[in-house]
Amino acid sequence: MIFLWAFIVGGIICVIGQIMFDVFKLTPAHTLTSLVVLGAILDGVGLYEPLIDFAGAGATVPITSFGNSLVHGAMEEAQQHGIIGVLTGIFEVTSAGISAAIVFGVIAAIIFKPKG
Amino acid sequence: MTRTLRLLSLTLILLVLFGCSNSGTKADLQNVSNRDLDQSDSIRAKETLSSYKETTEVHAVNTKDKLFVAFDILHRNRFNMEEIESRARNDLKELFPNKKIEVSTDQKLVLEAQKAEERLTQKKTDSKHNLDNEIDNLFKLAHKKA
Amino acid sequence: MLQGQRTWIFDNKPVILSTATVGGPDEAACNISKDFDLLHDDMWLQQSSFEKAQTMMMEEACDIALNKASLKADEINFFISGDLTNQITPTTFAAKTLETAYLGLFSACATVTQSLALSAFLINAKGAKYILSGTSSHNSAAERQFRYPTEYGGQKPPTSQYTVTGAGCALLSDSGTGPVVTSATIGKIVDMGITDPFNMGGAMAPAAVDTIMTHLRERKIDASYYDLILTGDLGEIGHAISKEMLESEGIKLDDSNYKDCGMTIYNEEQAVNAGGSGPACAAVTTYGHFIKKIQKGELKRILLVATGALHSPLSMNQKDSIPAIAHAVSIEMGSDSQ
């Protein structure tokens, strides 16, 4: 069941991205940035966690989950240290995606060259 | 391209079917007789949670002062998972006010709780010490954060 | 000489002694692959960067053109060429290898006709005996400069075009046998407010129309004077638009006498969307495919109108529209224009 919903929810988020590409003619950078901010807002109003419960990787794999995990990190610190925690929390927040992309990016630059 | 698409959809269907077919096996806890390993509280907890219309599967392990319950719910109710989880937690607190209780709906913990039950019924967990270890591990796993 | 406001008539008949074209792997699979002098099966050409590969293709094209005319590099007066990669360095390094006097040009994809017009003008005015006129582009070098890294999985819309990997070169002289450059019209910047960098054809079509109209008016000839009016890289969209615009100006052309290099070069199976583009597009198609047709006598007079979009990644990011230009050069068969 979770597999089916991961497929459907993940697919729908991608369709939203495709509509931003084709209808609003946004560049990939604009589209992805908007989706990350959207994810952050959804987590801010408490809707993203239930979506993860429901769709699993369908909600954690799309780029929207970056926004979600960043807000989560900030909020966790905030619960311990109040408003200052948001500021300090944001510096402690890391997303696995960013670290992984940078690490594998450097490795790729060592191993591969563009095919053209 | 159409051939690739067809292949993709086929694998997809197979994956979904495969993913749906692992139903849980029920372990019979009533066989456990040793007083140190008494699981009657777990049985009561399981009965309570099984009465919810959302639950599909409940597994529980307890010691004298600790109770660990992991349960799974119908997929369509997963949107309200947090709410159901806190309801379960409150109900169990009422039922066992003197116990330290941990409730989880995490797939991993459902899996682990089930294994712990099995080890009890198969008498692999046969001392108080072993049981304490089991439950501590479950508590630790449940508190791990991403 | 000057006729009208911006058209040159070359009375001394600068001759195209020889031409040479070099292509990459995509060009080896294209419609006109048999018209290339040299094809490579590797985007890198065993070089360490795409830009160096582009330099190498330009050098090879010059060598082949010189060989065909049995000339040596030190007999050449000027090398007039350009491309659209960062400050035209690939062309500059090719000029360094050639060791000839060098004039670097930038007109993006219209460089081929800008260079040909200026070369013909110099020879016509007895300012030179031999001139190498050429241009080159490399798909990956252009992609990484103007769009995304080559391995980035962005989706290109159907209006986008595919930069040709290759180099084309023509060797001009004041005497000899071969097709003759008879006239040229220099274009002006036309900007119709198109901002979509994936729609070059739409941005460049009005410039092509303006130059064609001016050329015909100032030369006082009818469009039927030419067997073929050949645009550079308008692609499907730009081709259709320019045709309709010309029609509304009373110039009726059909698919047999109005063609586009970008639509000629690639075949349907190659995923190039609206067609080929890049400085090399018009260069390899004209200097390979159409010059051969002139030499065989299948075509007598052609007007090459190479179009260029003169934007930069910076101007696009600053929300400027795409300024376009088109230069026209007429090439006629030697015997006919005597």
Next chain:
Amino acid sequence: MAEKNEQSPEVQSYQKLQEKHELKRPLLKNCLKAFLIGGLICLIGQLITTFYINFFNFTEQTAGNPTVATLIFLTMLATGFGLYDRIGQFAGAGTAVPVTGFGNAVISSAIEHRTEGFILGVGTNMLKLAGPVIVYGVFSAFVIGLIKTIVIKLGGL
């Protein structure tokens, strides 16, 4: 774009003509392809998550990070062997929106600029495409965290 009202009638009529000839993007087909491939990537993600839960000591909560890392590792291979840009042309947002698209943006920039050296080429340009995602992800998280904390402190929610 901002100067739309300043455009001359000539420009306006040309843009109408241009729009008539412009090849339309096949929206429905693109959306379907994005749905299928995007869904498939998420499904693979779910499979990897399930794998980590069943065979390693990860919970649903903690399995997210290794899943993302695994997907980006696969992206590195697909990008390095020149497959990702081809799938991307077919799938559009289907490969751009999942984290694999983020990974591809970073990795493709990194390998593209290796000819300019590892510090000034790879290092400076790696986040050329993906930078805005990180910048505005972090900044929006800060703003939202701040708002939410204030609201909670004021006794709302």
